[in-house]
Every structure is written in structure tokens, then in C-alpha cells.
Amino acid sequence: MVNHPIPSQVISRLKKGKASPTAIGGSLVTPFTIVLAVLIGISLFFMAQRFIYGLGAVTNINNGYPWGIWVVWDVVIATGFACGGYAMALVCYILNRGEYHHLVRPALTASLFGYSLGGASVLIDLGRYWNFWHILWPGYAQPGSVMFEVAACISCYILVLWIEFSPAFLEHFGFKNLKAKLNKVMFFFIGLGVLLPTMHQSSLGSLLVVFGYQIHPLWQTPLLPLLFLLTAVCMGFAIVIVEATWAAVGFKRDIHDELPMLSKIGKIIMGILVAYLVIRLGDLVVRGAIFKVFTSGVKSVMFLIEMAVFIYPIVVLSSPANRKRLSKLLAAAMSMLTGAILYRIDAFLVAYDTGPGWHYFPSVPEMMVTIGVIAIEVLAYIIFVRKFPILPGHSTPAAAE
Amino acid sequence: MTITRRNFLATAAAGGTAAAAACATLAPAGAEARESHKVPDNAVGLLYDATLCIGCKACMSACKEANDLPLEDTIGEKLWDTPLELSGKTYNVIKVYQSGTMENKDKAENGFAHIKRSCLHCADPSCVSACPVSAMQKRATDGVVTYNKDACIGCRYCVAACPFGVPQFQYDTPKPEIAKCQLCKHRMEQGKYAACAESCPTGATIFGSYAALSAEIDRRRAMKPGEPNLFPRRTPESGDMHEKAAPEYVDYVYGQKDAGGTQVRYLSGVAFDKLALPMGLPERAYAADSETLQHTLYGGMILPVVALAGLVTAAWRGSKDHHDDDEFDMFDHPEGGHK
Numbered sequence: 111m112v113n114h115p116i117p118s119q120v121i122s123r124l125k126k127g128k129a130s131p132t133a134i135g136g137s138l139v140t141p142f143t144i145v146l147a148v149l150i151g152i153s154l155f156f157m158a159q160r161f162i163y164g165l166g167a168v169t170n171i172n173n174g175y176p177w178g179i180w181v182v183w184d185v186v187i188a189t190g191f192a193c194g195g196y197a198m199a200l201v202c203y204i205l206n207r208g209e210y211h212h213l214v215r216p217a218l219t220a221s222l223f224g225y226s227l228g229g230a231s232v233l234i235d236l237g238r239y240w241n242f243w244h245i246l247w248p249g250y251a252q253p254g255s256v257m258f259e260v261a262a263c264i265s266c267y268i269l270v271l272w273i274e275f276s277p278a279f280l281e282h283f284g285f286k287n288l289k290a291k292l293n294k295v296m297f298f299f300i301g302l303g304v305l306l307p308t309m310h311q312s313s314l315g316s317l318l319v320v321f322g323y324q325i326h327p328l329w330q331t332p333l334l335p336l337l338f339l340l341t342a343v344c345m346g347f348a349i350v351i352v353e354a355t356w357a358a359v360g361f362k363r364d365i366h367d368e369l370p371m372l373s374k375i376g377k378i379i380m381g382i383l384v385a386y387l388v389i390r391l392g393d394l395v396v397r398g399a400i401f402k403v404f405t406s407g408v409k410s411v412m413f414l415i416e417m418a419v420f421i422y423p424i425v426v427l428s429s430p431a432n433r434k435r436l437s438k439l440l441a442a443a444m445s446m447l448t449g450a451i452l453y454r455i456d457a458f459l460v461a462y463d464t465g466p467g468w469h470y471f472p473s474v475p476e477m478m479v480t481i482g483v484i485a486i487e488v489l490a491y492i493i494f495v496r497k498f499p500i501l502p503g504h505s506t507p508a509a510a511e
Numbered sequence: 512m513t514i515t516r517r518n519f520l521a522t523a524a525a526g527g528t529a530a531a532a533a534c535a536t537l538a539p540a541g542a543e544a545r546e547s548h549k550v551p552d553n554a555v556g557l558l559y560d561a562t563l564c565i566g567c568k569a570c571m572s573a574c575k576e577a578n579d580l581p582l583e584d585t586i587g588e589k590l591w592d593t594p595l596e597l598s599g600k601t602y603n604v605i606k607v608y609q610s611g612t613m614e615n616k617d618k619a620e621n622g623f624a625h626i627k628r629s630c631l632h633c634a635d636p637s638c639v640s641a642c643p644v645s646a647m648q649k650r651a652t653d654g655v656v657t658y659n660k661d662a663c664i665g666c667r668y669c670v671a672a673c674p675f676g677v678p679q680f681q682y683d684t685p686k687p688e689i690a691k692c693q694l695c696k697h698r699m700e701q702g703k704y705a706a707c708a709e710s711c712p713t714g715a716t717i718f719g720s721y722a723a724l725s726a727e728i729d730r731r732r733a734m735k736p737g738e739p740n741l742f743p744r745r746t747p748e749s750g751d752m753h754e755k756a757a758p759e760y761v762d763y764v765y766g767q768k769d770a771g772g773t774q775v776r777y778l779s780g781v782a783f784d785k786l787a788l789p790m791g792l793p794e795r796a797y798a799a800d801s802e803t804l805q806h807t808l809y810g811g812m813i814l815p816v817v818a819l820a821g822l823v824t825a826a827w828r829g830s831k832d833h834h835d836d837d838e839f840d841m842f843d844h845p846e847g848g849h850k
Binding site: 163241319322462 | 668680787789793797822830
């Protein structure tokens, strides 16, 4: 006769050797969240200026560089950062590698905020934002436009992300039946949730094809969609490593159980990066642009830096011993992310040249708005993992009792 | 968590089949590359002959008046309209090339030459292809590239895409528009034509049908340099001619083929790259490249639908496998994490 029934959670843990996601609890007001709130306040001030006086009052964009960091960082790079959910859904559900299962929900959370905010921050950048709905409205929508494809896919994907994520809410609010029904058809949304990022992440590269000669030959190629897609998937895997590390440090969680998964992800990153570099350099050779690698001034320097930060993670991750060490995995992932960020900044801004006399570097208020958007994202992530069952529950002090 | 090798291989095979099917669909779709659009049959346009331009800027003044545009003050006097480039307030600007002593008009060495900057009204415009909301359109009748501010979302993709740097965004207002020459389409409705051509005193800018302008271009290029010839003002058929020694043109008609060809074309005595027009553009429009790529990937939505079928099948097999061994819940664990 046992004194107490063994809690079902413990049984499940013993049986499955894995843990349930748990809200980690804890206070929402910390020095870090206060800093985030201040940053958000500053960015709201500049956003107000932008809406009262126009884009020129806050940004340095001009008719030679009509797209600044509010496009390149807030949308092109931020949605790449938000590819964690995409990458994990791909291995976990499409390739049916269930062992990655408990990395899915944290990754999905980051994707949810990354994409939702990326989508919302477009409104700050659109000059005539009150017409934004035209892009999806029959009669206005222009399917030949790459921008239409990007907008339509990102909008649908944000919707799909919320549906994919809704079990976490339903669980929280106790709608078990609804959740069960949703889970029965979830496979469809998972399929859609892999297709849509594949489409729009590649299209973010296709956006540049119509720019023609205005993009330097080291970046302008018909393979832009493939290169953007590969780096986006890779960013997704890298961000999972970074998030797991930060969550471990920030919430003082033991990451030991997740390390074997992270080390496998490291191997995937290495594979994709090798493919990416072979395709990218092969394309340069085929187009004869490889000779411009050393002869294009600043553009050459940026290209070579890009190559260095892409090659470094390949070298690090090629050693199995390194893949077992979190510090090495993290360094490789950070380097990969730096490469992917540089690739996007270079392709959209450094390689972009509309003629002499035009310059662009983001203004401080412009950067503060972008930093504010990032702060909103980080704060939302913190609130969510504290209040909702997102992170794997094992060895979390708050979930232990 | 038991993923057997058999299950994994079966799913991988399903995914592989989908991918193969996708490639098979891709191949024929890729064959239909979209060609550059041609200039419409009843196209109208402008001919700007830099050798006739005296830089009086009457066209700039007329353009501002016709399009109700504000003055632009770049020198701080607030007396004159002094735009240096196209801008949110300026659809049309005359610029000058200067070299050395500037003694010789229309000569590259120690000379000077004028150039008119305004929309070239491409046969296959990048701005129209880029615009996600059909705010930029090419009129089927006369090929004028029009802009509709009521459709525009202000994304500035047209500004970034135009190979000639024509569309201009208004950064200094909370209700910005794209500023761009529309060939005085509102005046054409009243039976008139482009204000710049109407106001030009030397016939440097003339307005006419694409065909008539082509004939006029051929006529001028056949002239013997130095011999007196007649040049029309306003339109090729106006009959208002003035006599002038034929200039020595560079052997190039700008806009004839550049980026797929344009309905505004230029003649000049000075090489066009000195006049701030991009040289070396391909004869194939960039819009054709971009739309061929999009059509290859998304034509008829065949490829995405096939891919979706493959992905959903793989996800469904995954969920079925897991339900069989009663261990799988897509996102949740039966006992729940919420206390």
C-alpha cells in the first residue's frame, strides 16, 4: 500500500524519459524586464514622431536607399531569426524525428513572436500603412509581385503559427476537448507551417532579382531564393541552440538533457552550411563573378567577412568532440547567425547601388525603434515562458514542487 | 519515443516522392520563360534631343504647373524652384554635364550637355512588376505607366526596383505618395499632351506616337552633321519647324533597347553614361527575369500544392505512427504542464 498515488506527471516522466512543458513561473518585474520596458518606451516615442511627421523625420532612408533597417532587419532578418519553429517542425514532424520533440515548443514560441512582430512592424515602415490590406485584397493584389508572395505567405504563416501554438493556450485555459479535436487535424497545419516559410524565406531573396544591375554581381543571382532559403533554415537551427543556451542561463535551467539534441542540430547546421557554400561559390564561378571577390573594395571586404563567419562554424562543428561541448556549439551557432545577418544586410544594402551620391546608414532614432521591437519580442517571450507551459519542465526549480 | 528505421524510411520515401514530383512539375514550367513585354501598338512617348536643349527649364516649370507640384528650394533663397534631382516634389528635371572649360556644347571634352530626367515609361516596367497592390500600372492602350495613390501602400519597392531611379517617395509627410511622371495623363484626357513637350521652345522634347518618334529618330540620325536641317517643336507633326545645323550624335538611341526598351527615348552628342543614364543594361527587362522566376516556382500554384501534399502526408504519417504506439501528442503531453 503506497501512501500517495504517484503523480501522473512523474509516471509519464519515468515511462517516457522526457518531461512535460511547464510554466516556469517567477516574477515578471526584474532589472532586465525593466530595461526592456524602457527601451520599448523610447521606441514608442520615435514611432509617434514617424507617424506624425513622416518617415524622413526619424529614418535616414532616401530615394537612393528606400529600404533601411526597418525592412532589412525588422522583416528580412527578424523572420530568419524566427525560423526556429520551422526548422524544428521540419525535423520533428516531417522527417519524423520525434526525439527533437521538446525543443519544438520553445522554438515555436520564438517564431510566433518573431513573425507576429515582423508582420506588425511592417506597418511602421509602410508609407501608406492604412492601405496595407490592399496587398491581400482581390482587385488590388498583384500576384506577379515578389512582395505580394512574401506578404501573403508571411500573413498566412503568422495565422498558422498561432494555430500550431494554440494547444499551449488551450491547455492553459482548460479546453481539453477543443485541444484534442485540433490535435487531430494538426498534421495539416504542420505541413502548411513548413511549406509557407519555405516559400517566403526563399522569396525574400527573390525580391532582389528585379533590382538587376543595382545589386552587385557577388550577390545578384537567380539562385538568390535558394541561398536565402538555406540560410533561413540554418538560422532556424542555430537559433534553437542559442535559445536553449540563453534559456538555460537566464532561467538557471539545467541543459544537460537537451545537449545530445543540440549536438545533432550542430551536425545539421554543418551539413546545410557546406551545401550553401558549395552552391554560392559554384554559382559565382559559373557566372564568372568570382573574380570580383578581391576587386570590389568594401563589397569584397564584406563578402570575405561573410565567408569567414560561414566557414568558422563548419570547421568547429566538423569535430565530434566540439559538437558535444555547449560552448563550441554556441560559438558556431552565433557565427552562423552573424553570417546570415551579414548576408542579408550585404545583399539588401551593401550590394545595392543606385548610382553615385546616395548613402545610407541608419539614424539613432531608427535604430532605437528596431531595438524597441526586439525588446517587445524578448519581453513577450519572457512573459510567455513564465506564464505558459512552453519549456520542458525537468529540473526547473519553479516546477519542482 | 520509438521511431523505427522502417517508419523513418517510409516517411522519407513519401517526402522523396513528393520532391521528385515537384521537380518533374518544375521542369516544364521552367521552360515557359516570360519574354519582355513589347511597346504597345498605340504607344505614345517623348523624344528628348539633348543637342537641341538650351537648359531654359521651361519644361520643369510647365511640369510643376501642370501637375500642381510645390516648389523645391535647395539653395535656401525660397525664390526659385531649384531641384537638383528628381524628388517627391519634382517629376522632371534638366541636369547638366560639365567638362573642363565648357566651351563646346554637346561635346564630352571641354564641353557641356543637358539631360532631361523623368520617367522613361518602360515597355516592361520593373515598378509595375514590383508593385504588390497594382498601384503602378502600364496602360494597355498607350503604354503610359500610371500611379494610383489610393491603391499604394507606400512600400517603396518601385523606388528600389526602377533601373533608372525614377519613382520618388515623399519622406517629409505623414501621408506620402510616390512622385513620378505619368506623361500628363490628365491633360491627355482633355485632348492635350505632355506639358514639357508643349512648353519646350526648341523642340528638344517632343511628344508623339511611338511610331512617329521612331521615324523622327531615324530622320535625325541620317542627317549629315553640320548641314542645316528642320526640327519640329512640340510634336513631330506640329508643322512648327525651326532650322538648325544637324548635330553630331553619338551612335546610340537611349531607350531603344535598354532594359527592354522605353517609350521615352534620347538622342545626344555626348555619351549617355556621362549624362547619368545607366549604360550596359540588358535588352531583356528585369521584370521578365523576376516574373519568370516567380512563375517557375508558383505558376498555377502547382509546385506549392504538390509540396504541401507531400508535407501533410509526412506529418500525417508521423502523427499516425505515434498514435499507434499511444505515445504521441502533437504539442502536448496528456498530463499537461499546467498545474
